Amino acid sequence: MERPRKNKNYNKNNNKGKKEPIYYGIHLEIDTEKKLLEGLQNSMNAILSEHKEDFNSTYETLTELIKRYNEAKEGKEENNLGNNIIEVNNMKYPKSFHITTVFGGRKGFDKNLKSVQDFSQGKEVEFQPLGGVFVPGKMVVIPVKAEFSCENEFPHFTTFIGDLKPVQSNEILENLFCKNMPLNEEYNSIIDGKENEYIKKTKVKIDGGEFDCFAFLSGKIGKLNGRMKGYYF
Numbered sequence: 001m002e003r004p005r006k007n008k009n010y011n012k013n014n015n016k017g018k019k020e021p022i023y024y025g026i027h028l029e030i031d032t033e034k035k036l037l038e039g040l041q042n043s044m045n046a047i048l049s050e051h052k053e054d055f056n057s058t059y060e061t062l063t064e065l066i067k068r069y070n071e072a073k074e075g076k077e078e079n080n081l082g083n084n085i086i087e088v089n090n091m092k093y094p095k096s097f098h099i100t101t102v103f104g105g106r107k108g109f110d111k112n113l114k115s116v117q118d119f120s121q122g123k124e125v126e127f128q129p130l131g132g133v134f135v136p137g138k139m140v141v142i143p144v145k146a147e148f149s150c151e152n153e154f155p156h157f158t159t160f161i162g163d164l165k166p167v168q169s170n171e172i173l174e175n176l177f178c179k180n181m182p183l184n185e186e187y188n189s190i191i192d193g194k195e196n197e198y199i200k201k202t203k204v205k206i207d208g209g210e211f212d213c214f215a216f217l218s219g220k221i222g223k224l225n226g227r228m229k230g231y232y233f
Helices: 010-014 030-059 060-072 168-177 184-191
Strands: 023-027 085-088 091-094 097-105 122-127 133-135 139-146 156-161 197-206 207-220 224-231
Touching: 010 139, 030 060, 030 133, 030 139, 030 197, 030 224, 060 091, 091 133, 091 197, 097 156, 097 224, 133 168, 133 197, 139 168, 139 184, 156 168, 168 184, 168 197, 168 207, 184 197
Parallel strands: none
Antiparallel strands: 023 097, 023 224, 085 091, 091 156, 122 139, 122 224, 133 139, 133 207, 139 156, 197 207
């Protein structure tokens, strides 16, 4: 007697509509993004006030990058690389900036993590930008003081990216702000609520190399709002 054939499409059909996010993050509305980038421009200007000669030669185009970013948000800029990535002057950036709170990947999320347990799609949260970290030709990162759970030791926005991978933003901040690192005392002073501002030029280690880094850190920048969102590849 012939056995009944298995339905090869059974699992496929059963899993319809069950696609899970790859990571959770904090999404910004357009007006909030503009405020974030205005703050980044102010951070650059503060650094230029003390390090114009060796900083401006590399990052004088940041104003143009921000201008082109705003054009992209308005649909006036071509999407050159696909996957919502745009490239200007050898620097890449997404069509929307976000804070990653936890990465699940293809295997899914660890439900024991607080950032997973606290996630609620569309929930409004606050964060405070702390200035800007600039590694010329490689990356621009905005560290933040978060009012929500985050698995990254130093919550942040990865903004403009040169010849690095986005995930290396974590490496940059860890090699600046962790214990015994160049800006550990300055970062903790800001996080602890002291109204101090710091403009520093230092070195940061990335992937075995050492590079110039410029940082403007401030505890005086106003808070902004975002919303929790699940992101898909």
